[in-house]
Amino acid sequence: MASHSHFLLLYLFLMSSVICQVTEFISIDCGGTSNYTDPITGLAWVSDNGAIMNYGKSAEVEIPNGNMQYRRRRDFPIDSKKYCYTLGTKERRRYLVRATFQYGILGNGDAYPKFDLYLDATKWSTVVVLDASRVYVKEMIIRAPSSSIDVCICCASTGSPFISTLELRPLNLSMYATDFEDNFFLEVAARVNFGALSKDVIRYPDDPYDRIWDSDLEKRQNYLVGVAPGTVRINTSKYIDTRTREYPPVKVMQTAVVGTQGILSYRLNLDDFPANARAYAYFAEIEDLGANETRKFKLQQPYFPDYSNAVVNIAENANGSHTLYEPSYMNVTLDFVLSFSFVKTRDSTQGPLLNAIEISKYLKIEPRTDSQDVTVLNALRSLSAESAWTNEQGDPCVPAHWDWVNCTSTTPPRITKIALSGKNLKGEIPPEINNMETLTELWLDGNFLTGPIPSISNLVNLKIVHLENNKLSGQLPKYLGSLPDLQELYIQNNYFSGEIPSGLLTGKVIINYEHNPGLHKEAGKKKHSKLILGVSIGILAALLVVLIGSLLFLRNLQRKTSHQKTAVQGSSLRVSAKPSTAYSVSRGWHMMDEGVSYYIPLSEIEEATKNFSKKIGRGSFGTVYYGQMKEGKEVAVKIMGDSTTHMTQQFVTEVALLSRIHHRNLVPLIGYCEEENQRILVYEYMHNGTLRDHIHGSVNQKRLDWLARLQIAEDSAKDNCRT
Numbered sequence: 014m015a016s017h018s019h020f021l022l023l024y025l026f027l028m029s030s031v032i033c034q035v036t037e038f039i040s041i042d043c044g045g046t047s048n049y050t051d052p053i054t055g056l057a058w059v060s061d062n063g064a065i066m067n068y069g070k071s072a073e074v075e076i077p078n079g080n081m082q083y084r085r086r087r088d089f090p091i092d093s094k095k096y097c098y099t100l101g102t103k104e105r106r107r108y109l110v111r112a113t114f115q116y117g118i119l120g121n122g123d124a125y126p127k128f129d130l131y132l133d134a135t136k137w138s139t140v141v142v143l144d145a146s147r148v149y150v151k152e153m154i155i156r157a158p159s160s161s162i163d164v165c166i167c168c169a170s171t172g173s174p175f176i177s178t179l180e181l182r183p184l185n186l187s188m189y190a191t192d193f194e195d196n197f198f199l200e201v202a203a204r205v206n207f208g209a210l211s212k213d214v215i216r217y218p219d220d221p222y223d224r225i226w227d228s229d230l231e232k233r234q235n236y237l238v239g240v241a242p243g244t245v246r247i248n249t250s251k252y253i254d255t256r257t258r259e260y261p262p263v264k265v266m267q268t269a270v271v272g273t274q275g276i277l278s279y280r281l282n283l284d285d286f287p288a289n290a291r292a293y294a295y296f297a298e299i300e301d302l303g304a305n306e307t308r309k310f311k312l313q314q315p316y317f318p319d320y321s322n323a324v325v326n327i328a329e330n331a332n333g334s335h336t337l338y339e340p341s342y343m344n345v346t347l348d349f350v351l352s353f354s355f356v357k358t359r360d361s362t363q364g365p366l367l368n369a370i371e372i373s374k375y376l377k378i379e380p381r382t383d384s385q386d387v388t389v390l391n392a393l394r395s396l397s398a399e400s401a402w403t404n405e406q407g408d409p410c411v412p413a414h415w416d417w418v419n420c421t422s423t424t425p426p427r428i429t430k431i432a433l434s435g436k437n438l439k440g441e442i443p444p445e446i447n448n449m450e451t452l453t454e455l456w457l458d459g460n461f462l463t464g465p466i467p468s469i470s471n472l473v474n475l476k477i478v479h480l481e482n483n484k485l486s487g488q489l490p491k492y493l494g495s496l497p498d499l500q501e502l503y504i505q506n507n508y509f510s511g512e513i514p515s516g517l518l519t520g521k522v523i524i525n526y527e528h529n530p531g532l533h534k535e536a537g538k539k540k541h542s543k544l545i546l547g548v549s550i551g552i553l554a555a556l557l558v559v560l561i562g563s564l565l566f567l568r569n570l571q572r573k574t575s576h577q578k579t580a581v582q583g584s585s586l587r588v589s590a591k592p593s594t595a596y597s598v599s600r601g602w603h604m605m606d607e608g609v610s611y612y613i614p615l616s617e618i619e620e621a622t623k624n625f626s627k628k629i630g631r632g633s634f635g636t637v638y639y640g641q642m643k644e645g646k647e648v649a650v651k652i653m654g655d656s657t658t659h660m661t662q663q664f665v666t667e668v669a670l671l672s673r674i675h676h677r678n679l680v681p682l683i684g685y686c687e688e689e690n691q692r693i694l695v696y697e698y699m700h701n702g703t704l705r706d707h708i709h710g711s712v713n714q715k716r717l718d719w720l721a722r723l724q725i726a727e728d729s730a731k732d733n734c735r736t
Contacts, residue, residue, distance in 0.1 A: 038223065039100055039181035044071040044085035051081060054217050058082055061098070061179075068096045072175070074117035078148050082178050083115045089174045094416075095131070095167035096174075097407035100181045102157035107189055109182040109224065112164060114149040114175065116142050126172030131165040133158070134379040134411035134426075135198065138285065142172070147233075150225060152201035154184070154373060156194045163407040182223045187258050189373075191291060191343065199291060199373035202283045205229055205237070207367050208246040208268030220262040226369065229270070235282040239352065243274030243364070249299040255337045259293060265369050266297045266337060272364035278314070278354030286349045288374045292342040295369040298327040298334040302363065309358040310365035317345055324358060327366065347372070380425035382410045385448040390418065390428070392443035396462075397436050419454075427451040434479065435459035447471045458482050458503065466490060474498055481505045481525070489514055489532070494522075504529065611684035613695055617642070618686055622650055634663065639698065647698035648683060652691065664692045 038056060042049075045060040058081070062071075069089040077083045089096045102108060112130060119125065130137045130151060138151050155162070166174045189199060206215055209228035217223035229237055246268070253266040270277060283290075302308065308328070312321045320342055331338035351372070355365035381387075387409060394403040402417055409428065410420035419430035428449055434456045441464035442457065452472050458479040465487030469475065476498050486508040493502065494516015501523045510531030517524050518534065526532055619625070621640035630637040635654035641647050653664055671682035686693040 035217075037183045039179075040082075041098065041179040042082045042085070043098075043176045043178055044087035045082065046071065046085065049081060053080065054223075056217060056223075061087060069175075074115060074177075076118050076146055078115055078146075083113075083148065086115070086117070086175045086177045089166055089169075091169050091173055093168065093413055095165045095407050095413045097163045097165040098179050099161050099163050099406055100179075101161050102159070102181070103183075104157050104159055107154065107156050107184045107186075107194075109180075109184060109222065110153045110155060110162070110164065111178075111180040111182070111225075112137075112151045112176060113178045113180075114140055114142065114151075115147065115177050116145045116175065119145045124172040126169065126174060128169040128172075128174035129167055129412065131163075131167065131407070131412050132198065133163055134381045134408045135376060136379070136412065137164075137200065137376070140174075148177070152204075152225070153376070154189045154199040154201065158378070165407045165412065167412050180223070184222055185260060188222070188260060190258070193344075193375060196378055197375040198378055200285070200376045201371070201373050202286065202290070203227075203281060203370065203372045205281075205370050206265045206268065207270045207369055208248055210248065210268060215262060215264055219264045222260065224262075226262070226265050235350075237279050237281050239278065239280040241272055241274070241276045241278040241354070243272055244277060245271050245273055247271055247300060247366075249335075251299070251335050253297050253299070253335050253337060255297075257337050257339055259295075259339060259371075261295050261337065261339070261369060266295065267299065269297070269299055269366050269368045271300075271366045272355065272357070275357045275364050276313075276354055277310075277356075277365040277367055278352070280350060280352045283347060283349055283351050283372065283374075285374060286347055286351075288347065289344055290342075290347045290372055290374050292345060292347070292373075293371040294340055294342075294367065295371070296325065296327045296338045296340075296366065297331065297336060297368050298366070299368075300363075300366075301334070302328070306362045307360065308363040308366060309361035310355045311358060312353070313356040314352055314354045315345075315347070317342065320345075325355075325365075344375070379411065381408045382420065382426045382428070385445065386428040389443055389445050389449055390415075390431075392445065393431070393433060393438065396438040396440045400436075402433075402436065421451055429474075430454040430456075432456045433460070438462055440464075442467050444468065450474065453477070453498075455479065470496075472496065477501045479503045480507065483507055485509065488512075489517075491516075493517055494519075613684040613686050613693075615686050615688040615691060615693070618650060618693060618695065621648060625650070625652070634660070634667075634694070640695075646683075649680075649696045649698045651694045651696065653693070661692070664694070667694060 035056070040051075040056050040058045041061050042058045043061045045058065046062070048057070048059045050057050069087050072086050072088045074084055074086055100110070110132065116126060125145075126142045127139065129139055132153055132155070137153060140149060140151070142149065164179055166176055168174075191197070191199070204224060204226055205228075206226040207229045209215075209230055212228045212230045214228065215226040220226065231237075247270070248268040250267065253263050255261050255263055255266055272278075298308065307326070309324050309326050311324055320340075323340075325338075325340070327338050328334045330340075355367065357364050390409055397403055402415075405415045408426075409415050409418050410426035414420045417432045417436075418428050419432075420426045421429055429451055430453060432454070435458070438457065438460035440462065442462060444467040446452075446455075447468050447470065450471055451474055453474050454477045455475065456477075456479045458481045460483055462480070462483040462485055464485065466480070466485065466489065468490065470490070470492045473496065475496055477500060479501075481503040482505070484507065485504070488511035489504070489509060491514050493499070494514035499522050502517065503525045505525045505527040507529050508531070509526070509529040511533075513524075513526060513532060513534050516522075618640065621642050622638045623640075625638045627639040628636060629639045629649065632651070635652045638650045638652070639647070640650050653660055668682070668685050671679070680699055681697045683695045683697060685695060
């Protein structure tokens with residue numbers, strides 16, 4: 014009773030799992046005209062009219078297969094485009110994807126169809142129809158890379174591409190797990206039920222996952238030939254426990270073939286091989302062996318050291334008879350023609366046994382178009398009412414690009430051109446467009462786009478931009494003039510405003526900005542530049558006038574002194590008994606010859622400054638001290654810091670010039686002293702601070718702006734011209 018209850022619970026569990034699986038089945042009758050339930054399997058089928066009704070045409074199949082889903086097919090145009098079905102999936106869940114093809118009958122002169130089948134960007138298979146009455150089955154086991162997959166027909170080389178059915182079957186979580194599923198799909202090459210009771214395939218409901226198990230009685234060219242002598246077929250009605258990783262159907266495991274003469278061998282062709290593959294062998298001991306009987310055997314051909322040296326003892330490996338043992342060969346290289354054989358060991362009394370095999374080819378997953386680019390394309394499609402171009406399916410670039418984009422040949426593909434002129438787009442340009450770094454051409458003219466131009470500063474490869482004849486507004490981004498490869502920019506007939514970036518007006522970029530009422534060149538900036546330039550020129554002119562005036566004055570002064578022969582009286586420099594400076598001697602004249610300044614003895618200066626006790630500043634000439642003469646006049650006394658030739662020349666020049674030049678903006682020179690290696694200038698003391706204080710500002714003084722400085726320079730130039 015307990016055992017009965019156990020099997021009842023197991024049955025209920027399996028049934029609930031099956032019911033859950035079935036609700037997730039997707040079964041599409043391609044070309045079908047209505048939805049229906051298959052009376053054989055009980056599965057619901059839907060027509061593809063809603064999914065792909067804008068492409069291809071439904072065609073009636075002559076001499077169809079007996080199943081309802083093969084009465085019609087979907088034919089597609091013979092062109093370079095792709096035609097895709099999108100199937101919803103759960104990311105990272107494993108699925109079986111199946112496409113079938115039955116043409117029916119070929120008329121006289123018709124070419125046999127040959128075309129490509131893709132899953133996303135991965136080439137699944139090339140379908141070649143050589144027998145119009147045969148149903149060609151293509152199966153793939155995948156772990157879903159995203160929330161949907163695309164199955165696409167394209168690239169016909171002969172005949173008309175078509176499809177009969179498309180199916181999606183979710184698998185149990187443990188099934189068909191491999192170490193390589195991040196990078197490879199599994200394309201099913203063979204799934205064979207040995208010892209089958211008829212030629213009929215086994216599928217749902219016998220297989221809860223609706224895998225198709227071909228009968229080994231099926232006879233077709235190069236399929237299961239070279240059977241070894243002594244091969245017999247056996248079966249049982251007993252329950253076989255198949256609760257392992259791959260869950261083969263019990264009905265398949267209840268039949269088997271046995272090599273009664275010690276060897277079991279077959280040969281079959283594997284399409285699209287040689288290739289790396291995963292191979293499954295399914296064993297269950299379904300004969301009741303005697304106490305002294307054993308069944309032991311090895312894989313003899315093909316020879317794989319890790320596998321062929323292992324001895325198979327089904328009952329022992331499976332922990333009992335009528336229980337599944339399913340060794341798998343995770344990654345082996347198989348040829349197009351696969352010959353395999355099992356041979357019994359010397360200590361075995363029974364020949365080898367085989368219930369089923371399953372062989373799948375590793376198919377490298379090719380990357381789809383960069384997801385950032387696809388996001389932008391989908392956003393642009395959403396801006397237009399539904400039409401043919403918005404309904405293009407599959408990957409934008411692979412295996413054939415959409416009509417309105419161009420792509421790179423890189424991995425993954427990237428978008429280089431968007432051509433949507435006059436497509437009735439309404440709304441704002443998606444800001445994600447700034448992620449399309451490989452974009453070189455953008456054609457969005459002749460639509461109803463609104464809002465500003467989004468940031469496209471990352472599009473360093475952009476060459477041609479057409480945004481004319483829209484309703485775009487706002488200012489043109491400054492960086493547009495800095496895009497390194499930009500050659501053409503058309504923005505006429507919009508509502509842009511503000512200034513055109515100067516970088517767009519250099520002649521490097523062909524630009525048309527007509528009929529944007531608020532858009533103008535950067536006139537304000539030019540006006541400001543002209544003002545600065547004018548002020549600068551005025552200052553330079555004023556300084557030039559001062560320089561020329563000074564040079565003329567010095568020239569006249571030299572002419573006067575060269576003819577002057579009279580001695581200087583009183584406090585002239587001749588009374589000084591001090592030696593001349595190196596500079597004066599080298600030039601052949603002395604300060605005493607000038608006779609133009611008031612000489613003040615050193616003793617008077619020391620008395621006036623109280624021996625230079627009050628320091629009031631320092632300049633490039635030297636230190637400045639405060640003093641008061643006997644008559645009460647306040648003075649500023651400058652002592653030359655060093656006796657270099659340059660400083661000596663500055664001393665002589667300053668005495669000569671300031672003795673002759675008098676201006677309200679220049680501090681008057683009262684006198685000078687040249688004694689005991691001291692060179693001293695005595696100025697009238699000014700209570701309002703230094704020139705530096707007025708120009709740069711100090712704590713108690715207002716800063717002298719440039720207009721005031723320019724006025725001073727101009728006044729000085731006028732006064733010198735008068736002089």
